[in-house]
Amino acid sequence: MQGIEVLFMGNNMLRLWGGLWVTLRLSLISIGLSLFIGLFVGAFMLVKNPIVKAICRVYIEIVRIMPQLVWLFIIFFGITKLTGIDLDGETAAVIMLTIWGASEVGDLVRAAFSSIPSHQFESGLSLGLSRVQLYVYIIFPQAVRGLVPDVINLSTRMIKTTALVSLIGVTEVLKVGKQIIDANRFEYPNAALWVYAAIFLMYFIICFPLSLLSRKLTKKRGE
Amino acid sequence: MNALKKIASVFAAAAMALTFAGCAGSGSSSDSGSAAAGSFRTVDEIKSSGKVMIGVFSDKNPFGYVDNEGKFQGYDVYFAERIAKDLGVELELVPVEAASRVEFLETAKVDIILANFTVTEERKEKVDFALPYMKVALGVVSPDSAVITDASQLNGKTLIVVKGTTAETYFTDNYPDVKLQKYDEYNEAYSALQDGRGDAFSTDNTEVLAWAMSNPGFTVGVESLGSLDAIAPAVTKGNESLLNWINDEIKALAKEQFFHADYDATLASVYGDSVDKDKLVVEGGEM
Amino acid sequence: MTMEEHIIDIEHLTKKFGDNVIISDLSLSVSQGEVVVLIGPSGCGKSTLLRCINGLEPVQGGSVKLHGEPVEHGKSSLYNIRQKIGMVFQSYDLFPHMTVMKNVTLAPLKVQGRNKDEVTGQAMELLGRVGLADKADAYPSELSGGQKQRVAIVRSLIMNPDIMLLDEITAALDPEMVHEVLNVVLDLAKGGTTMMIVTHEMAFAEAVADRVIFLDGGVIVEEDAPEVFFHSPKTERAQRFLKTFTYSK
Numbered sequence: 054m055q056g057i058e059v060l061f062m063g064n065n066m067l068r069l070w071g072g073l074w075v076t077l078r079l080s081l082i083s084i085g086l087s088l089f090i091g092l093f094v095g096a097f098m099l100v101k102n103p104i105v106k107a108i109c110r111v112y113i114e115i116v117r118i119m120p121q122l123v124w125l126f127i128i129f130f131g132i133t134k135l136t137g138i139d140l141d142g143e144t145a146a147v148i149m150l151t152i153w154g155a156s157e158v159g160d161l162v163r164a165a166f167s168s169i170p171s172h173q174f175e176s177g178l179s180l181g182l183s184r185v186q187l188y189v190y191i192i193f194p195q196a197v198r199g200l201v202p203d204v205i206n207l208s209t210r211m212i213k214t215t216a217l218v219s220l221i222g223v224t225e226v227l228k229v230g231k232q233i234i235d236a237n238r239f240e241y242p243n244a245a246l247w248v249y250a251a252i253f254l255m256y257f258i259i260c261f262p263l264s265l266l267s268r269k270l271t272k273k274r275g276e
Numbered sequence: 277m278n279a280l281k282k283i284a285s286v287f288a289a290a291a292m293a294l295t296f297a298g299c300a301g302s303g304s305s306s307d308s309g310s311a312a313a314g315s316f317r318t319v320d321e322i323k324s325s326g327k328v329m330i331g332v333f334s335d336k337n338p339f340g341y342v343d344n345e346g347k348f349q350g351y352d353v354y355f356a357e358r359i360a361k362d363l364g365v366e367l368e369l370v371p372v373e374a375a376s377r378v379e380f381l382e383t384a385k386v387d388i389i390l391a392n393f394t395v396t397e398e399r400k401e402k403v404d405f406a407l408p409y410m411k412v413a414l415g416v417v418s419p420d421s422a423v424i425t426d427a428s429q430l431n432g433k434t435l436i437v438v439k440g441t442t443a444e445t446y447f448t449d450n451y452p453d454v455k456l457q458k459y460d461e462y463n464e465a466y467s468a469l470q471d472g473r474g475d476a477f478s479t480d481n482t483e484v485l486a487w488a489m490s491n492p493g494f495t496v497g498v499e500s501l502g503s504l505d506a507i508a509p510a511v512t513k514g515n516e517s518l519l520n521w522i523n524d525e526i527k528a529l530a531k532e533q534f535f536h537a538d539y540d541a542t543l544a545s546v547y548g549d550s551v552d553k554d555k556l557v558v559e560g561g562e563m
Numbered sequence: 564m565t566m567e568e569h570i571i572d573i574e575h576l577t578k579k580f581g582d583n584v585i586i587s588d589l590s591l592s593v594s595q596g597e598v599v600v601l602i603g604p605s606g607c608g609k610s611t612l613l614r615c616i617n618g619l620e621p622v623q624g625g626s627v628k629l630h631g632e633p634v635e636h637g638k639s640s641l642y643n644i645r646q647k648i649g650m651v652f653q654s655y656d657l658f659p660h661m662t663v664m665k666n667v668t669l670a671p672l673k674v675q676g677r678n679k680d681e682v683t684g685q686a687m688e689l690l691g692r693v694g695l696a697d698k699a700d701a702y703p704s705e706l707s708g709g710q711k712q713r714v715a716i717v718r719s720l721i722m723n724p725d726i727m728l729l730d731e732i733t734a735a736l737d738p739e740m741v742h743e744v745l746n747v748v749l750d751l752a753k754g755g756t757t758m759m760i761v762t763h764e765m766a767f768a769e770a771v772a773d774r775v776i777f778l779d780g781g782v783i784v785e786e787d788a789p790e791v792f793f794h795s796p797k798t799e800r801a802q803r804f805l806k807t808f809t810y811s812k
Contacts, residue, residue, distance in 0.1 A: 173656065180670035
């Protein structure tokens with residue numbers, strides 16, 4: 054148990070929760086924006102116009118090919134170099150995560166809609182449903198059901214990706230952990246184990262209800 | 277799928293509106309900070325803003341780290357506090373990483389970097405270094421039972437090094453008779469030393485000195501070896517006003533042996549009393 | 564056959580996919596209470612014909628009328644007309660995210676704006692008629708293929724349509740489930756429901772049909788009473804087609 058006391062020294066526990074809040078705040082805002090914008094991206098990709106489709110495809114591929122770290126540097130440092138606009142670290146982080154998240158959500162939305170069989174459209178129409186009713190009652194609920202697990206999965210990936218933002222001066226939970234480990238590295242060389250265990254537990258406390266929720270959501274809809 | 281087309285067009289319009297709103301919003305709010313964001317601030321501009329922004333490490337004990345109370349501490353931080361005091365302004369410490377130090381200066385997101393920044397030719401092209409306030413060389417740590425006090429004693433013996441470090445190249449070039457045992461990670465190297473797989477371990481003296489302090493039974497017999505690397509404050513390229521101010525400050529501080537005091541306050545507990553301070557500390561910028 | 568009111572009038576209908584002619588200048592009427600079975604080799608246009616009747620496909624010539632009202636793909640009047648045409652597809656096309664009850668009551672509630680209690684009552688009665696009253700709260704994924712198709716039939720019936728179009732509704736079913744579905748259709752026929760049925764089940768076709776229409780190459784090749792068609796077909800093409808369903812050692 055050597056080193057566990059580090060967790061309870063000074064403000065360390067409070068700082069870890071504070072760091073977790075930064076991580077969560079960035080992730081939640083970014084997921085929210087990603088869902089909103091990703092819905093448009095997905096809708097664009099379902100449009101028949103080949104130019105619109107190609108633009109979306111290129112966007113998604115570029116975001117995939119370029120490492121998120123590069124995006125982070127481009128947004129935080131590159132924009133300042135080019136335009137003089139000085140974004141603060143959290144804003145830059147949210148923009149980076151959203152650019153990435155929206156492309157992922159866009160592709161998920163496209164896949165979710167394309168995977169709905171054409172017979173679902175036709176049997177809805179043949180019952181006399183209007184276009185709006187068809188989408189509201191038949192298509193959207195099914196697309197959303199398909200999206201829930203994927204979006205939760207994306208959220209966990211986003212939480213992990215948030216760790217990158219310490220490079221632009223934003224102190225999230227992993228960085229707080231590293232600071233605590235480092236501040237005590239001479240007196241408590243084994244503290245690292247306990248600090249990471251604590252962070253793992255914190256992630257678990259946050260992510261477990263999420264996965265329960267997603268299981269419940271998919272189950273409720275008859276899977 | 278005609279309906280999809282219609283829905284998509286509505287989405288498109290909304291997305292465009294959103295993008296414009298977003299741009300306008302961020303553009304106007306960001307300009308309020310500094311007069312000319314993206315370009316450096318002179319000493320007068322820093323003074324009139326009432327705040328100096330200095331980039332430091334937040335997890336490199338004992339140079340720049342955050343203590344258990346959440347406050348910045350360390351050799352670099354001690355100096356940063358003095359700079360702010362002598363400028364007569366508030367201090368804002370910005371946590372930076374090794375990989376982003378240059379960018380922080382290039383975009384003037386900080387005024388000064390004080391993050392254990394080693395002066396190299398490559399970095400000089402991108403930032404301006406002031407006078408050094410510390411120096412680093414290689415150190416050699418070995419067990420108390422067979423302390424290595426001179427590099428030549430290593431001839432024919434096994435030396436542990438970490439791949440890609442200065443120590444590896446230095447011994448390969450200058451002591452071809454020393455057998456090198458190479459590891460990928462520092463912790464692997466240290467356990468090799470503890471297990472007696474090698475006779476000694478060499479890397480930056482700041483690193484081995486600190487390690488020996490917290491590991492009884494081991495001594496740094498060679499405290500300074502090889503070429504000296506200078507550690508210096510850095511400012512945005514071309515910021516002569518601030519560069520000159522820092523150089524004058526470092527020279528002036530020599531009178532009170534400021535960096536010796538800094539050492540006593542921040543490094544002494546980590547390196548111990550036996551270490552010769554002058555092997556690490558630089559006063560008045562004179563190596 | 565007596566002179567009864569026409570439910571469906573198809574006049575000179577032509578349907579192409581690109582240059583490919585699927586239905587060519589086809590005319591056909593279906594009377595009140597009549598069961599018309601469409602048979603023919605795959606690709607003969609029989610399924611496409613049903614889809615045209617329901618306005619799911621644009622047509623290149625001619626017209627389809629329900630009670631004299633034109634069925635036109637892409638027109639807003641279509642939404643009203645479709646309420647009077649029930650259609651059941653080959654694939655299990657229930658809405659997977661809704662219970663059986665929700666599947667059945669969605670359209671009468673949302674499209675016809677009917678009273679909820681009345682609709683629920685009728686739904687239970689119809690589900691009872693197809694032997695699925697106990698499945699009202701089940702999700703489609705909990706049903707067998709045959710049960711799904713019976714629900715799909717109920718979902719169309721509850722709209723009280725003027726005509727039911729059944730498009731190979733047993734083609735995707737395991738053999739042991741075919742019977743339970745076709746029995747439901749036979750019951751409907753006995754009850755006087757007007758239907759157009761596309762099927763490959765010849766015994767069923769003979770039992771249920773008032774009239775058999777043999778399609779090949781997008782045209783009506785032969786049109787007969789079932790006992791005539793299945794036992795003494797007049798055209799050589801029909802004879803050849805029927806031969807593919809018989810085996811001899």
